Amino acid sequence: MGTFQVGLLLIGTFALLLALSVPVSVSIIISSVVTMASTLSLDLGTFVASQRMVGGVDSFSLLAVPFYILCGVLMNTGGIAQKLIDFAKILVGRIPGGLAHTNILGNTLFGSLSGSSVAASVAIGGVLIPMEEKEGYDKKFAAAVNIASAPTGLIIPPSGILIIYPVLAGCSVVGMIMSGYIPGLMWALACMVVAYVIAKKNHYPTAGKVPASVFFKYFVDAIPSLLLIVIIVGGVMSGIFTATESAAVAVAYTLFLSIVVYRSIKIKDxxxxxxxxxxxxxVIMFLIAGSNVMSFVMSFTGLPSAIGNALISVSSNKYVILLIINLVLLVVxxxxxITPAVLIFTPIFLPVVQSFGMDPIHFGIMMVMNLGIGNITPPVGSALFSGCSVADMDMEDMIKPILPFYAxxxxxxxLVAYVPWFSMALPTLFGAV
Incomplete structure (x- = not known):
């Protein structure tokens, strides 16, 4: 069976199983085993699949994933969101559309700590959307601001996907973590520019001058939460602990913060x-195990090389190829x-971009940004649905208000895709590449 037929069998079986509502991880494994059975015996294919699944999760770096997930859950229930909202409000409240900017900055801060776009849209939007509506903001605009800025937490560390990708790509975990800060802030800034223009046009209110005593109180209240970022990044970059160990430290600190400092979580919780x-x-580890089987099948059958050759046959210009990859990832x-998409498409597209000299870290953050946009686009955008739910609005009502933010x-x-500096500046500065 040729490479084209093998690829068609793999993709066709996977798509059919998804259409039948089979879970993604199970669909990956079954389609991979079926494809292997077309070139190997079924017994051998099943044996290899089992080996690859076990080997796929046998990684020290992946130990960070459950810790970061636990850290995110603690953040969601630990009363940290309100502290960050108050802090964001005193920083950007006086800009036209101040509450909208507070939402964006709140999502960025909370998302970067929790690593979840859904958690950010619910925790921050649940507080600020009613406040904005009360102050005279259009509710659709308020909901659009919340949804559009929610995925910044997927890009700004600590984020589980920034640990999973370098394990697949074989690049520096520390470098990947450092690469997310500037692109994540660019996403937030893009949302703030749109919010500023719309707020100015519609004369939305701004917050009054904050007394120095109030500013100091909110700042002090937010310091313990913000210190988590300093502890993680500072500890990793100084060599006190590894990127994996930093996840365990983050959990310990968040527990201390929630139970002792803020007293928002009880032992019984x-x-x-x-x-x-x-x-x-x-769920995530089973996805990783299953995707390792699919990666092996694609490598064994030469599918990534075939796809790379097909892209090159369309154009030999690396900028055109990069645009095509971006568009494909946006559709995906x-x-x-985001997790299954990264697991499936990294082994397909990474060899292609490496062939024209793109750094794996640069490609990784570009891929995460692309797939992060999928979190806020129909038909299955998780942050889009959670944001609409918090605002008590139908998804159809959100499409027009959110279009300027998409743009x-x-x-x-x-900018991130075509200018490597944005993703590579910090990793290079700190010697992580």
Whole structure:
């Protein structure tokens, strides 16, 4: 069976299983085993698949994933969101559309700590959308601001996907973590520019001058939460602990913050929190195990090389190829969650971009940004649905208000894709590449 037929069998079986509502991880494994059985015996194919699944999760770096997930769950229930909202409000409240900017900055801060776009849209939007509506903001605009800025937490570390990708790509975990800060802030800034223009046009109110005593109080209240970023990044860059160990430190610090400092979590709440984290971890780790089988099948059959040759046959210009890859990933993000998409498409596109000299870290952050946009686009955008739910609005009502934000975020994406400095500056500065 030729490479084209093998690829068609793999993709066709996977798509059919998804259409039948088979879970993504199970669809990946079954389609991979069926494809292997077309070139190897079924017994051998099943044996190899089992080996690859076990080997796929046998990684020290992946130990960070359950810790970051637990850290995110603790953040969601630990009362940290309100502290960050108050802090964001005193920083950007006086800009035209101050509450909208507070939402964006709040999503950026909370998302970077929790690593979840859904958690950010619910925790921050749930507080600020009613406040904006009360102050005279258009509710659709308020909801659009919340949804558009929610995925910044996927790009700004600590984020589980920034640990999973370098394990697949074989690049520096520390470098990948450092690469997310500037692109994530660019996403937030793009949203703020759009919010500023719309707020100015519609004369939305701004906050009054904040007394120095209030500013100091909110700043002091937010310091313990913001210190988490300093502890993680500072600890990793100084060599005190590894990127994996930093995840465990983050959990310990968040527990201390929630139980001792803010007293928002009680000991009796921990079993449910741990159970929620375990369920999410199990889903993601099973996805990683299954995708390792698919990666092996693609490598064994030469599918990535065939796709690379097909792209090169369309154009030999690396900028055109990069645009095609971006467009494909944007479409993929509309239909698939970020983790399985990264697991499936990294081994397909990474060899292609490496062939014209693109650094794996640069490609990784570009891919995460592309798929992060999928979190806020129909038909399956998780942050879009959670944001609409918080605002008590139908998804159809959100498409027009969010279009200007899509345009601004796409500009930020193109800058990251075509200008390596944005993703490589910090990793290079700190010697992580």
């Amino acid at each position: 921990l079993p449910k929190i741990l159970l929620d984290a375990c369920e999410t971890t199990a 993000g509309c239909f698939m969650d 601004a975020i796409f500009v930020a994406l193109m």
